[in-house]
Amino acid sequence: MSLTCYTKATKPFQGQKPGTSGLRKAVKVFQQDHYTENFVQCILSAMSGGLTGSTLVVGGDGRYFGKKACDTIIKMCAGNGVRKVIVGENGILSTPCVSCMIRKYKTSGGIVLTASHNPGGPDADFGIKFNISNGGPAPDSVTNKMYEISREIVEYRICPELHCDISTPGTQQFVVENRPFTVEVVDSVKDYVDYMKEIFDFPAIKDLITGAKGQPLKILINAMHGVTGPYVKKIFLEELGASPDSAVNIVPLEDFGGHHPDPNLTYAADLVKAMKEGDFGFGAAFDGDGDRNMILGHKAFFVTPSDSVAVIADNTDSIPYFKKNGVKGLARSMPTGCAIDRVAEKKGVEVFEVPTGWKYFGNLMDAGRLSICGEESFGTGSDHIREKDGIWAVLAWLSILAARNTTVEQVLLSHWGTYGRNFFTRYDYENCESGPCNQMMSELDAMSSDPGAVGKEHTHAGKTYKVAKIDNFEYTDPIDGSVAKKQGVRVLMTDGSRFVFRLSGTGSSGATVRMYVESYESDPSTFTKDAQDVLKPLVEIALSVSKLKEFTGRQQPTVIT
Numbered sequence: 317m318s319l320t321c322y323t324k325a326t327k328p329f330q331g332q333k334p335g336t337s338g339l340r341k342a343v344k345v346f347q348q349d350h351y352t353e354n355f356v357q358c359i360l361s362a363m364s365g366g367l368t369g370s371t372l373v374v375g376g377d378g379r380y381f382g383k384k385a386c387d388t389i390i391k392m393c394a395g396n397g398v399r400k401v402i403v404g405e406n407g408i409l410s411t412p413c414v415s416c417m418i419r420k421y422k423t424s425g426g427i428v429l430t431a432s433h434n435p436g437g438p439d440a441d442f443g444i445k446f447n448i449s450n451g452g453p454a455p456d457s458v459t460n461k462m463y464e465i466s467r468e469i470v471e472y473r474i475c476p477e478l479h480c481d482i483s484t485p486g487t488q489q490f491v492v493e494n495r496p497f498t499v500e501v502v503d504s505v506k507d508y509v510d511y512m513k514e515i516f517d518f519p520a521i522k523d524l525i526t527g528a529k530g531q532p533l534k535i536l537i538n539a540m541h542g543v544t545g546p547y548v549k550k551i552f553l554e555e556l557g558a559s560p561d562s563a564v565n566i567v568p569l570e571d572f573g574g575h576h577p578d579p580n581l582t583y584a585a586d587l588v589k590a591m592k593e594g595d596f597g598f599g600a601a602f603d604g605d606g607d608r609n610m611i612l613g614h615k616a617f618f619v620t621p622s623d624s625v626a627v628i629a630d631n632t633d634s635i636p637y638f639k640k641n642g643v644k645g646l647a648r649s650m651p652t653g654c655a656i657d658r659v660a661e662k663k664g665v666e667v668f669e670v671p672t673g674w675k676y677f678g679n680l681m682d683a684g685r686l687s688i689c690g691e692e693s694f695g696t697g698s699d700h701i702r703e704k705d706g707i708w709a710v711l712a713w714l715s716i717l718a719a720r721n722t723t724v725e726q727v728l729l730s731h732w733g734t735y736g737r738n739f740f741t742r743y744d745y746e747n748c749e750s751g752p753c754n755q756m757m758s759e760l761d762a763m764s765s766d767p768g769a770v771g772k773e774h775t776h777a778g779k780t781y782k783v784a785k786i787d788n789f790e791y792t793d794p795i796d797g798s799v800a801k802k803q804g805v806r807v808l809m810t811d812g813s814r815f816v817f818r819l820s821g822t823g824s825s826g827a828t829v830r831m832y833v834e835s836y837e838s839d840p841s842t843f844t845k846d847a848q849d850v851l852k853p854l855v856e857i858a859l860s861v862s863k864l865k866e867f868t869g870r871q872q873p874t875v876i877t
């Protein structure tokens with residue numbers, strides 16, 4: 317029997333503009349009649365190369381509304397002439413796994429259903445993101461096209477009669493308007509786990525964890541009830557032999573147990589607390605969709621994401637993937653601490669500074685100029701896929717610990733001994749009113765053309781900084797020449813210290829201000845100091861220059877990392 321497709325009339329919704337990483341809104345917004353269908357049609361209509369005969373990967377982090385969205389997407393793919401959809405069992409696929417599968421099966425792209433680290437549930441957030449055929453988030457040229465279509469859309473195509481069960485792996489064949497249409501439901505973890513086993517030396521990591529060559533390393537992995545649970549179970553418990561108490565919160569929940577599935581010192585507080593007790597030598601947590609990670613050492617020694625990627629880049633000889641492929645270049649997003657720049661300099665490889673957003677790394681990787689990159693927002697990854705990858709980062713760290721037979725803290729101390737330390741902190745002011753925050757940003761922006769602002773000295777608690785340059789970061793992609801403007805205001809000091817302000821692009825409502833503060837020290841006596849103490853004068857100067865407290869009405873940030 318051939319199933320019939322229908323063209324449904326619709327009207328544009330305001331604000332279907334993808335942010336840093338897809339469209340993220342409250343579930344209630346996605347639940348409005350036609351809202352999800354409109355945005356899915358925009359994705360499908362914006363796909364270059366046409367849909368006839370194409371294959372797409374679909375999956376997400378298991379949050380509330382994910383299964384419903386999967387069903388809608390499958391029906392709309394059928395309605396739009398897509399040939400095949402590969403979907404994770406029960407709609408579950410981590411973001412790194414979607415990227416891995418797009419590349420492995422050479423599909424035209426994929427649709428990721430997640431709002432990442434934002435809370436989930438009927439009263440929380442949902443998100444839809446389109447990834448292109450290289451496995452990475454769609455670049456601005458594509459998301460701008462999607463947004464243009466969203467403003468003019470009058471109809472969408474759907475096959476409502478298509479009923480497909482995504483609860484068990486297997487292939488289901490349909491005939492849609494006399495064309496074949498296939499839905500392949502796949503095991504959510506297999507392709508990803510197989511790939512990790514190629515990249516890393518699993519036996520070496522297993523020896524470290526089980527203590528085959530000495531003291532076992534006790535690890536504690538907290539999946540925060542996000543999508544990484546099944547991957548953690550398979551990789552760390554089953555493949556690498558960690559004891560059952562090594563992994564917690566590994567059952568994905570539609571509301572992440574009511575928490576923010578965000579791996580930082582505030583929202584992963586239970587991991588920090590457990591690590592402080594001192595029984596474990598290595599701890600990690602991931603966000604809802606599994607692309608972010610936080611690494612902790614014994615007694616909750618915190619590894620900043622900016623240091624984490626620098627350490628990995630400096631230790632690639634313990635990872636088979638890099639031994640085989642070499643390291644071409646390194647990169648970080650603009651607000652990320654500059655530790656990786658020093659590693660690049662020593663190794664004599666290129667280093668790139670891109671705007672916030674993993675999509676900006678993709679072209680460099682595709683052109684063979686970038687191997688390892690990271691962001692201060694707990695994102696670490698490499699050119700093995702085109703997304704940041706939380707579990708990959710943990711396996712990279714465990715590889716380093718296995719090869720060097722040492723602790724997380726010692727690895728950092730020796731890294732700082734070689735390169736000096738880039739002290740870094742980020743202050744988040746979440747869910748502020750948009751109007752005053754936009755005003756603050758435009759006043760900061762105006763300083764870049766104010767001759768009185770450059771050269772000015774600022775003093776706090778006896779520490780004086782002189783402004784060398786102020787700009788609103790602009791990036792020209794070295795591969796395709798595309799330009800991204802106004803990516804954050806940087807205030808650079810004559811001694812190399814700096815602070816940066818930008819508005820988050822991943823929230824679902826209101827505005828979140830992010831303030832990033834960094835300074836560099838080469839004096840070893842400073843290395844073990846608390847970053848908050850070292851950076852305090854510059855933090856105060858940044859707060860006063862920006863008038864942040866006046867604009868936001870906030871005396872304290874919601875999160876400090």
Ligand SMILES: O=P([O-])(O)O[C@H]1O[C@H](COP(=O)(O)O)[C@@H](O)[C@H](O)[C@H]1O
Nearest residue numbers: 336337432673674691693820821822
């Ligand atoms: O949310 P995720 O994990 O997909 O992460 C996304 O957002 C982060 C920034 O978020 P914001 O704009 O809020 O600072 C980016 O660094 C990251 O590349 C992007 O993939």
Ligand SMILES: [Mg+2]
Nearest residue numbers: 432603605607
């Ligand atoms: Mg994420």
